[in-house]
Amino acid sequence: MIVRQLQDLENSERCIKTDNWQSVRMSLKDDNMGFSFHITTIFAGTETPIHYQNHLETVYCISGYGEVETVDDGKIYPISPGTIYILDKHDKHLLRAHEGEDIVFACAFNPPLNGKEVHDENGVYPLEAESVT
Template structure:
């Protein structure tokens, strides 16, 4: 059995926020669970070429924008899933941080960070 508290999770500053990673590849579960904070007022261009990700909003607000430009509001109680390695923008509202519980498959090593260069997508 694995039991971890937020203070024990691996904390990674990914550029526009912090990802607290509860489960990693080394835990042998096959997936990662994170508690992720996206800083208020940020816009992150992201793409996971090696992972699928589902995110469930537990606090704050923002939107996820797909490569076609369609924007989907994110508020507490909203889940979005990047089921096709979808390139996307993750935007936190200007007045509050966005907090997400995320699941990555396959699991992250733990040290991955985003490249937030506007000309390229990050690729885990």
């Protein structure tokens, strides 16, 4: 059994932070679960272009408000606590957090992340990246 505490991981190399978001990687590829699980915070007032060409992702909103827009068709979906969206077709999208409040998500990735992934200039995570210890 593996047991980890979010507050412990927030101050470790399992916490990856950029200008728009922070992702605490609770479980990763080396845990051998077939997926990775993250608590991700999207900072208030930001827009993040994302296009997971190598991964599928399920995203559940724990707190906060915003929207996700699918780039190919321009559809906008509101995000609020209790919303889940599933990127089952490698959907290119824009994730926006409303002003004044961060959005906190629980996210699962397949295939699992190694730990140090960040979006490239196209919003893509590499298929293989450096692992955390």
